[in-house]
Every structure is written in C-alpha cells, then in structure tokens.
Amino acid sequence: MDKSTKIIIFIFCLFKLTLHIIADIHSGFQGDELLHIATGNHLAFGYMEFPPVIAVLAFFQNLFHVQSIFVHHIFSHLAMLLIVIYLGKIVFELGGGSVATAITLSCLLISPGLGGSQQSFQPVVFSQFFWLISFYQLVRFVKYKDRRYLWYLTVFISVAFLTKYDALFFLVGSLGLLLFRNIRKALIAAKYWQFIVVSLLILLPNMVWQYVHDFPALHMFDRLYLTQLDDLTFTEVVSGLFLDINPITSIMLLPTFIFILGGQKMKHHYRPLATSILFSVLFLAYSKGKAYYFFPIVLTLLPFVGVFFERIIMPQRRWLLYPLGFILLLGTMLIPFGLPIYSYAHYIDTIHKYLPKNVKNGKEVLPMQEYITKQKWESTMQELRSVYDSLPANEQSNCLIWGKHYSQAGAIELMKSTYRLPNAFCYHGSFYSWAPFGQMPKTVIAICYNDTSEDFFYPFFEEIIPVKKLYSPYASNEGWVLQTIYICKKPKQNFDKLKDLFATRIFE
Template sequence: MKNTQNTTLIITLFCVINLILHLIADYNSGFHGDELLHITTGNYPAFGYMEFPPVIGWLAWIQNQFGSTSVFIHHIFAHIATLLILILIGLTIVELAGKSKAVFIALLCIMVSPGFDRSHQLFQPVVFSELFWVLSFYLLVRFVKESNNKNLFYLTVAFAFGFLTKYDIVFFIAGICSLFFFKNTQKILLSKQSWKFALIFLVIVAPNLWWQYIHSFPMFQMFSRLYETQLDKLSVSGVLGQLIIDLNPVTLLIWLPGCFFMFNNKSKATYRPLAVYITLSILFLALAKGKHYYFFSEIIFLIIFGSIWFEQTVLAWRRWLLYPVSTLFILTGLFLLPWGLMILPLNSFIRVYKLKKEENRYGIPDEYYTKSKWVKTMSAIKAVYDSLPAKEQKDCLIWGKHYSQAGAVNLFGSMYGLPKAFSYHGSFYLWAPGGKIPETVIGFTNGEATIDFFESYFNSVVAVKKVYNPYASFNKDVFQTIYICKSPKQSFDELKVLFEKRVFE
C-alpha cells in the first residue's frame, strides 16, 4: 500500500514539474517550422496527408477552433500526450514488478533528456507516436503476463491508432512475430480467433489506406525522398552518437544495463518475450536506417528495464547510491535542459552559454528565434504588399516555397492584413488553388531556392526585400528573400501537374 502511494506521488510530482517547464517554454518560444504545417492540416481534416497519417490533423482541427496564434493553444495536445507518457511509464514499471524508486529513476531519465524534452514540447506526430508506442508496450506487457482475447483486443486497437498517428509503428508491429516462439503467447496467436484481431486492425486503418491509394501512395514518394536526401547518408556510429547526446549521456548508465537485464532477469516468462520483441523492433528500425530520434520510444523501453535493474540490483547493494546518481542526473539535466526546452529567453540563452556567431549565425534551436523571425518576415511581406497598386492587391496571393513559409502566412497573416498563401511543398500541394493565377504574386523563400525558381513560372520576377535571421540553425535559413512575380506563364492547374513529382523537393 505504501509503495503504491509513493509511486502515485512520484508520478504526480513529475507530471506537475514537467507541465510547468513546458508552459514556461511555451511562453519563451515560437513555432518550429514543421508545426506550421501541422497546424494548417487542422483546416483540412482528412483521412491522410502527404507526409503522415491523419491523427495530427484531427487534433489540429480541435485546437484551431480557438482561432488563436498562441503557442500554448497549439501545444495543448502535446502537453496532454507527454503527461500520459509519464503515467504509462510508471504503470509499466509497476506491471514489471518495479517499485517506487524504479519509477523515480525512469521518469528522471526522461526529464533530464533534452531529446525527450524537445520532442514532447512540439506539436508534431513524434510525441503522439511515442504515446502509442508506450501505450502499446504497456498493453503488450499485460498480454504477455495474461494472454487472453481481452488484452489482445486492446493491443490491436493501440497498434491501429498508432498506425494512424505515425507509420513508424510498423516497426513495433513487425516484432509481433517473436511472440509466436513463446508458449504463453503462442497459443492465442495461433488460435482460430486471431484473424478477428487482424480484421479489427484493418478496419480501423482502412480509411487511411484508401486515402493513400486514391492519392497514389504519397508516403512512398516521401520515404523515397527521405532516403535520397537524408537516411542513406546516416551511419550507425553517427546515429548512436547523436542518440547518446540527445538523451543526456549519463542516462546511458540506466538504459544500457537495461539491454542486458531484460534478458537475464529471473522472471523469464515475462521478460524474455519482451526482450526479444524489443530487440527485433530495434533491429528492424536500424535496418531501415532510421534517424536517431526514431529510436526514442525504444530507448524508453530500455530505460524501464534499466530502472528496475537499478532498483533491484544497485540499490539492493548500496541504497545510498540513489542520492549521488540522482544528483548527477539533475545537474547534467539542468545544464542541458535549455537545449531541449526554451525555458530561457533568447538573449539569456545566448549569454548563459556564451554563444558566438559562426558564419553569420548563432545556430540555435528554431523555437528560440521563430517568434521574432516571423514578426520580421510578416512585416516585410506587408511592406511589399502595401507597395502594390490597389488593383494588384485585390487578387494578389503569396507563394511560400517551403510549407513552413506558407503555414506562417496563413497563421499570422490576417494580423497584418495579408492575403492567403499557397505552396506546392508537402501537404500544401493538396490545398493549392485552381484556375487562373493572379497577375501579381508575392513569392518568398529561404536559401534553398533562388530567383531562378520563380522565374520558371513568371515572366517578370524582381527580388525586393531580404529578411536577415542571425540565429538560424542552418546557413540556408539566414536570409529569406521576397519577390514580386508578374505575368504567370501557366495556370494553377498546370502548376499542379508540374509539381506532381516534386512535392517533397
């Protein structure tokens, strides 16, 4: 009874601290570029999008009902998901016979990791995917302990909604083959009833699969582009090194032993199937050349086992070690925290870490500077728009080369009296207008494209303003250039055909 009370208290305490830190970060930060796309999907709820499944759009639709540009409003569901992740981690540890100290260490590992802090802060599919991975693992533990139709049904539904959140859940699902080799799960998986669960999964995900089919499976085009530009360039050592840094190197003291403990624990009937399952999932993800943050959910599972190992082995030997280890985690976490959560104002962050400009920029996380970046950009576009004759203003639209640019105009533009933006990048391709292009279009892009891009589609293109961003993470983002484009060479419908195979460029 006392352990249950302590565990509940620890989980509650971590949830409160976590929420406070994220709310402070909301106050100090702007939006990550990808968030501007995700927020826009809420204006077009559907069963799928070019880059990801539909759940993010459904959540965005709810948040968009507030009609707000507030970071807090657009992070509501991310914050809820984060708290649920912490709760599920605690519940999973208890299911695996861990006690309050194991829960404390596991949640501390999550809190002191800048990688988890940042991925849990942003309105992206990542945090919701992580939620369904952790929920699925919790239900998997219960299924392994008590293999019955009820637990298998819950696990099936979790898998299905995980699929509708982010396609990487397939690496978790792929590991299910390992359960056919263990007696306590083999019987029910080979039973005549098992086809019903496969059917349930297919029924839930069918609307998204149908959407992908009628849109010629854009997810494959996206994955192909990812491998072409990013994933094929990754190395095992590079991914592992970035993973260790992002998760706070000292947490390696917990999750690395967890790799071995899950195989050697005395409770083999429960632990061994889970250990093989996790190993297979990691292997499949590694063979697919996943980015380092794709492994975050798998690391949570290792942290769960590592925290139980720490409680049952290390603390059983020397209980007092809990205090220096916790202190080490907290001190390193406090040092790294501002790199994951924007708990410091921009200027304070630069001053505290003594950052210097390199190649004309500081190179810091986007959220620290995007609030001021978009104010400057919208003001510059407004000045260009106001310079146009009234006749041209009437029909003028804005072309953002990158989806974040079009998303920013559509989120903030009404405050500046700007017209709507369109783009052919990512899911914005689906929402591009049809018919005749206005005689005058304001185009803008960062360093990933030059004037040549717009000159391909207009007879007259003039660069009229540059917006300098000294904090940019990448060189291509240091300047945004605004163009006045006139005399289009084609219609919107013809543009859509031209960009059909270039959506992710």
C-alpha cells in the same frame, strides 16, 4: 500502485508541465509545426508526409482561432503528461515500486532529446505516446494472457500507425514474441486473426487515400533517404542518441538491457518483452533511422531501468540510492539543451557558448531554433505586409502569396488575419493537396529561401521583381539564411496547369 508511487507520478507531471510551459514562453513556431497546424483546416484521410491524426488534433486547436504557442501545444503537453503516467503504470506492471518509478521518471526528465521532442506540435510526441500505451497493453497481454489486452493493443497500435508510420517498427518488434511457445499458444487461443482484420479496417481509409494519391509517403521516404538517411553512419546515430537521452541514462540502459535479455532473476514475462524491443531496435537500425527515431523504443526501456536498479542492484546496496539520486540530479543540467527554458539572452550567455560552433554561409547556426523563430516570423509577416501595401489597389484585390516552402505558407495562413495579408498557396508537401484551381491573379507575391533562386519563378511569370531580403543569421541550415520576397506579374499559366507542373516536385 500505492499512494507514494502516485504522488511521485503527480510530482513529475507537475514539474514536466511547468518546464514545457516555460519553454512555450520563450518559443516560436517551428517550420514543421506550421504545416501541422495548417492541416487542421484541411481534414483528410491522409497527407503527403504523415498520417491524419495530427490534422484532427490541429482541427480542435484551430477552433480557438489564435496564434498562441500554448494553445497550439495543448495536445503535445497532454501527450507528454500521459507519457509520464504510463511510464509509471508500466513500472507497476513490471513489478516495480516507488523507487523504480522515481528512477524511471528521472531518466525521462533529464533527457534533453525526449524533452525537446515532446515540446512541439509534431507527430513525434504523439507517436511516443501511442507507442508507449501500446507497449503497456503488450506487457499486460504477455503477463496475463488475457485477450482483452490484445483488443486494446489493436486499437492503440492502429492509431499509432495513423499518427506516424514508424509504428511499423513496433509491429516488426512484436514478431519476436512468436519465438516463445506460451505466447504463440495464447495468440492462437485468442483467435489472433480477428485482431488483424480489425486493425486493417481501422487503417483502410488511409491505405485507400495513399493508393489514390500514388503512395506519396513512399515518395517522401525515397526523398528522405536520398537527402539525409543514406548519409547517416551508425556511429553518428549512436553518438547522437547517447547525448540525446543523456549520457547518464545511456550508461544505465546498457546493463539493464543485458539483464532483461539474459538475467536469471528476471520475471517470466521480461524476456519476451525484451526480445520484442530488440527486434524493433535491429529493424530500425537496419532501416538507417535517425537518432530521434529510437526515442519511442527508449521509452519502453526506461521502466526496466527503474525496476532493474530497485530490484537487483539496490536490495543489497541500499546506500547506492543516494549517489544515484545525486547523479540523476546532476543530469538535470542538460535539460536546457533540449527545452528553451531560459530567455534567449541567458541561453546565448550560459548554454550556447558551450556548444560546438556550427558556421554556415558565414553565419553561426543556432541549434535550438525555437528561440529565434518568433522574431523571424513576425518580421517576415511585417515585410510581406509592406510589400502588399505597396501594390496598387486593383492588384491587392485578388493578390495571393506563393510560399515556396510549406513553413512560409503555413506561417502566412496562421498569421494572415493579424497582419491583414491575403491567402497563401504552396506546392511543397501537403500544401500541394489544397493548392487553388482556376485563373491566377495578375500579381502574385512570392517568398522563398536562398536555396531557391529567382530563376525558379521565371517559367511561370513574365515579370519577376525582387523587392525585399530578410536575413536570419542563426538559421538552421545555410539554405535558409536568407529569404527573398518577389513581386511576380503576368502569369504564363493558370493554377490547374501549375499544379500539373508540380505533381512530381512535391518534396523538392
């Protein structure tokens, strides 16, 4: 890799990091982030919704004992920077130079979907990174047939699986390599079975955890298909992906993919890699994945875009570099549709008004929830504090807060020291795993969204008193427009019985 290419990678790293730090300034915590942060206080070999890597990262971030968005995005930003670097390294392995690197990284930069998915502290960005670095090792193995790259691939794809279970689509895609005789011979010579054994050993703790807990990941997927994925149409996924990765990049991807699958001027290792990617795409499409599920696959295709335009299109048409550069520059106009780089007021005035209006429950939904969650959680904590202060001293002493949704419980656990709130418990998602045991306090403060009525709590308490209602006019769905705070007294059971009652309701 020459000096000019390294400078290009550094510039894109600096620019991307700047954008994400600006987004931190304007952001609040997403609901899922609050769950992931909480897992860092409860390390385990598995969780109800996802594998354990995100919890390990959260553990180190939680050592700072702060509520800073930037601190809780440290590893997300690091993964984002490594994605930029490894895209450049893959371009180099595919035979591309500085122009190919610049085109590839420009496609990454202008994608609002990739930008947004790489901002939050969620498994998505780490899945993208481990998928990409695994693909980098796969490229080197296919190119050089050196078994040490299989060892690297084994470790990274195993960690990818422990980050997000969508690594399964990478593994299925890799089966496409078996269609090529030279790859099969290289795998046999490398004693491929050794790598399978090592990978299974790495995954064994999580597999045992899943078995002991009756495979909650499968129950979660069943619920996901029932409530979301089964209703998705192929047209919705394709149109969403077309916009998420930027129409400019989408148009550039089509001829690139056709070329690497069947072009006559391609290098010998392009077609096996393209076949692997195609297998992943087909399996994911068959599984009815959402548009953002395809993001890791898109990342593996971007280096081919850069190489294709540098090596095939431009040698005879060098002048195309200038209009292409201008078009990619125009593509940056979509960055604010994925990252909250503007102030809230500026976003409403200049971006939101161009989006189709989505009205639910009589109120308009804001697509980029990060703009409103900071104020939402601050006001929620303040109202919970006022309810807690209204209790007699003898009830405050052992009071707990029941967060119906894991985002509510996660927010309380993260911010309770600032607002001097009691501990929270929850039976939704992974919070179920560390719900308390023993006797319940005589008074519990409960908070839920308007998709849950007060009838939900009647089987568990004799007295249910609604005391506060909090409005979120731009909530992400109509069931979250309203939060209600209740004072619940005289529990009808202890925590042990309550946990038994919710054993089959974890993903409600």
